[in-house]
Amino acid sequence: MKYKSQKVAYWAFALSMLLIILQITYGFIQAFAHLGYDGLHEWIPFNTSMAVHKNLLVVWILSGFMGAAYYIIPDESDNELFMPILAYIQLGALAVVGVIAVAGFHFNWWEGRKFLEIPRELDFLVVVDVLLFLFVILMTLWKGKQRTTTAMILSVGLLAAALLYLPGMIWFDNHALDSFFRWWVVHLWVEGVWELIMGGILAYLLIKLTGVDREVIEKWLYVIVGLTFLSGILGTGHHYYYTGAPSYWLIVGGIFSALEPLAFMGMALFAINMYNKGEKRHPNKTAVKWTLGTAIVSFAGAGLLGLAHTIPQVNLYTHGTFVTAMHGHLAFWGAYGMIVFAIITYVMPNVTGRKIYNNALGNYAFWISLIGMLGMVSAFAAMGVTQVNLERRLGLDFMTVQQELHPHFWVLVITASIFTVGILLYVWNFMKYGLPTDEAIGMEDEFRTI
Amino acid sequence: MLSKKQALLFFLGGTILFSIIFIAMSIDTVSKGIPAHTHEENMTAQVIHGRVLWDENNCMGCHTLMGEGAYYAPELTKVYDRVGPDVMKAILTSKVPWAPHGRKMVAYGFSNEDAEGLIAFLKWVGEIDLNGYPATPPLKNRLK
Numbered sequence: 024m025k026y027k028s029q030k031v032a033y034w035a036f037a038l039s040m041l042l043i044i045l046q047i048t049y050g051f052i053q054a055f056a057h058l059g060y061d062g063l064h065e066w067i068p069f070n071t072s073m074a075v076h077k078n079l080l081v082v083w084i085l086s087g088f089m090g091a092a093y094y095i096i097p098d099e100s101d102n103e104l105f106m107p108i109l110a111y112i113q114l115g116a117l118a119v120v121g122v123i124a125v126a127g128f129h130f131n132w133w134e135g136r137k138f139l140e141i142p143r144e145l146d147f148l149v150v151v152d153v154l155l156f157l158f159v160i161l162m163t164l165w166k167g168k169q170r171t172t173t174a175m176i177l178s179v180g181l182l183a184a185a186l187l188y189l190p191g192m193i194w195f196d197n198h199a200l201d202s203f204f205r206w207w208v209v210h211l212w213v214e215g216v217w218e219l220i221m222g223g224i225l226a227y228l229l230i231k232l233t234g235v236d237r238e239v240i241e242k243w244l245y246v247i248v249g250l251t252f253l254s255g256i257l258g259t260g261h262h263y264y265y266t267g268a269p270s271y272w273l274i275v276g277g278i279f280s281a282l283e284p285l286a287f288m289g290m291a292l293f294a295i296n297m298y299n300k301g302e303k304r305h306p307n308k309t310a311v312k313w314t315l316g317t318a319i320v321s322f323a324g325a326g327l328l329g330l331a332h333t334i335p336q337v338n339l340y341t342h343g344t345f346v347t348a349m350h351g352h353l354a355f356w357g358a359y360g361m362i363v364f365a366i367i368t369y370v371m372p373n374v375t376g377r378k379i380y381n382n383a384l385g386n387y388a389f390w391i392s393l394i395g396m397l398g399m400v401s402a403f404a405a406m407g408v409t410q411v412n413l414e415r416r417l418g419l420d421f422m423t424v425q426q427e428l429h430p431h432f433w434v435l436v437i438t439a440s441i442f443t444v445g446i447l448l449y450v451w452n453f454m455k456y457g458l459p460t461d462e463a464i465g466m467e468d469e470f471r472t473i
Numbered sequence: 474m475l476s477k478k479q480a481l482l483f484f485l486g487g488t489i490l491f492s493i494i495f496i497a498m499s500i501d502t503v504s505k506g507i508p509a510h511t512h513e514e515n516m517t518a519q520v521i522h523g524r525v526l527w528d529e530n531n532c533m534g535c536h537t538l539m540g541e542g543a544y545y546a547p548e549l550t551k552v553y554d555r556v557g558p559d560v561m562k563a564i565l566t567s568k569v570p571w572a573p574h575g576r577k578m579v580a581y582g583f584s585n586e587d588a589e590g591l592i593a594f595l596k597w598v599g600e601i602d603l604n605g606y607p608a609t610p611p612l613k614n615r616l617k
């Protein structure tokens with residue numbers, strides 16, 4: 024690292040590691056509940072485990088994004104972080120709000136709004152916390168010696184993500200209106216501004232790891248995020264087909280959401296091409312794996328598996344089935360889980376000074392988690408197809424069909440265990456680096472290719 | 474070849490253009506489309522009471538409604554037509570977990586008034602024009 028204050032990234036990443044383990048734990052509780060082992064029902068009913076599973080997911084990814092920004096922005100703008108103490112406070116507060124929210128989910132303190140279950144009272148704390156984060160980032164950028172495209176795209180993405188949280192905080196008496204604006208948050212995050220954040224981190228990693236000229240990388244970054252918004256904004260319509268909105272969304276949402284995979288394809292081609300072009304002198308080969316991995320798996324999970332059910336005629340039958348869960352897992356993991364793991368893998372040696380670059384443990388963690396996740400997605404796919412055919416096309420009763428899904432749930436439990444082994448190996452490797460230290464300053468200068 | 478500046482213009486131009494279209498469509502949907510499709514005039518105080526309970530108890534954490542939610546418990550969009558108000562009331566006021574197939578629902582033990590609110594809410598949802606969702610199972614009548 025170049026600057027002392029970049030060390031704060033470590034703590035954001037450590038929070039991510041802790042929360043993903045908790046997230047997965049609740050995933051198993053859900054899978055076993057589906058199989059009929061619901062011994063925890065009294066204390067952790069399914070809606071509690073579901074809310075915890077999804078909210079921890081969002082929080083660990085956001086914490087990963089924050090860590091990424093705390094590392095990347097000082098580096099790109101050539102400047103210490105502005106008032107790093109605020110960054111530590113902000114992360115601590117995020118952890119506290121997260122704990123309160125998750126605890127509240129166990130005591131019926133929540134809102135029944137998928138992905139936005141955090142109660143409004145806590146939403147305000149979230150907003151204050153995010154404002155603090157943005158203040159540190161934007162001031163750093165403002166005071167910096169330079170403003171690179173990569174840093175700008177990343178910051179605009181973070182700022183827009185914060186703004187888009189607001190429409191989700193308005194109360195509507197009409198349930199369909201509530202749903203309408205919920206997608207302004209959820210969809211315009213994952214298929215909009217989060218892609219900017221992902222693109223920014225990806226571009227940074229490619230610049231560092233491949234040594235390809237920054238101008239070339241940043242030009243293609245613009246094209247990719249351009250494609251994202253061109254398709255993704257009107258693509259929001261794919262959530263408005265069957266939720267009480269007018270039918271023009273079927274045409275508009277259908278066409279534009281079907282174009283969304285282009286941005287993810289762009290991301291994959293971009294990463295592969297830059298990798299092939301580059302000199303690849305950087306020793307952190309594991310970070311290269313995660314970087315190419317996220318670009319390719321996000322295309323598969325978000326792009327292809329999204330396309331699989333985004334056409335209205337298909338979505339009519341798959342809407343709200345395990346087909347959605349299949350897509351949700353690979354898209355979230357490929358795009359946002361793996362990009363966070365990529366930046367962590369890149370940053371760890373640089374902030375701790377321990378040159379663990381290409382060890383067996385790190386590489387096993389990559390492959391085992393990937394194989395486990397692909398297995399899980401296959402299990403969800405089998406459930407989804409079975410459910411759609413039996414329930415939606417043949418008209419069998421919901422619970423009758425659920426019982427037919429048990430074999431696939433066992434496959435889910437087995438493959439999720441493989442995934443979990445991969446994650447645990449990753450966390451173990453993370454701990455092997457030890458704590459961040461000032462001695463690591465200037466360490467990676469030897470690989471500076473530009 | 475495309476220059477970086479042209480790439481930036483492509484990004485800005487596309488984003489601005491499609492944001493404007495999106496916002497214009499959203500205004501139409503919010504001000505006219507959704508009120509008409511949902512028959513907002515039928516949204517009585519009782520319906521809203523049910524809507525609040527639906528939200529406070531995170532029913533969507535197990536069920537889907539209009540296809541949105543979790544996949545643990547049955548889709549409820551047409552539940553009013555499917556099971557009717559009497560059974561619904563029995564489920565909602567029950568003090569032991571409702572579990573006709575072994576899978577448990579939380580035993581809410583709602584008061585009469587709360588249960589009636591939820592029933593009114595679900596009846597109202599069932600009347601929303603959802604552009605053909607849920608579809609009639611196309612292969613149902615082929616079963617012998």
Ligand code: HEM
Nearest residue numbers: 213261280283325329330332333342343347351354355358
């Ligand atoms: C990284 C990007 C993406 C992520 C993280 C993501 C994640 C998700 C999640 C979690 C859901 C379930 C939402 C809910 O029911 O509450 C969902 C739904 C959906 N996604 Fe994505 N998605 C991404 C990209 C895409 C793309 C590019 C497409 C289209 C090509 C797409 C098409 C859909 C559709 C059609 C649904 C609705 C499913 C239904 O009707 O139940 N997604 N997505």
Ligand code: HEM
Nearest residue numbers: 047050051053054347348351352355356360439543544545
């Ligand atoms: C051990 C690992 C995991 C297991 C066993 C697991 C299991 C599950 C189960 C059973 C559901 C509920 C489906 C339902 O009934 O509604 C679910 C939902 C979900 N999980 Fe996981 N999960 C795991 C890991 C993950 C990871 C790593 C991610 C993200 C990167 C993730 C993202 C999601 C999302 C977005 C949903 C909501 C999907 C939807 O409603 O369409 N899960 N998970």
Ligand SMILES: [Fe+2]
Nearest residue numbers: 210214259261
């Ligand atoms: Fe979407």
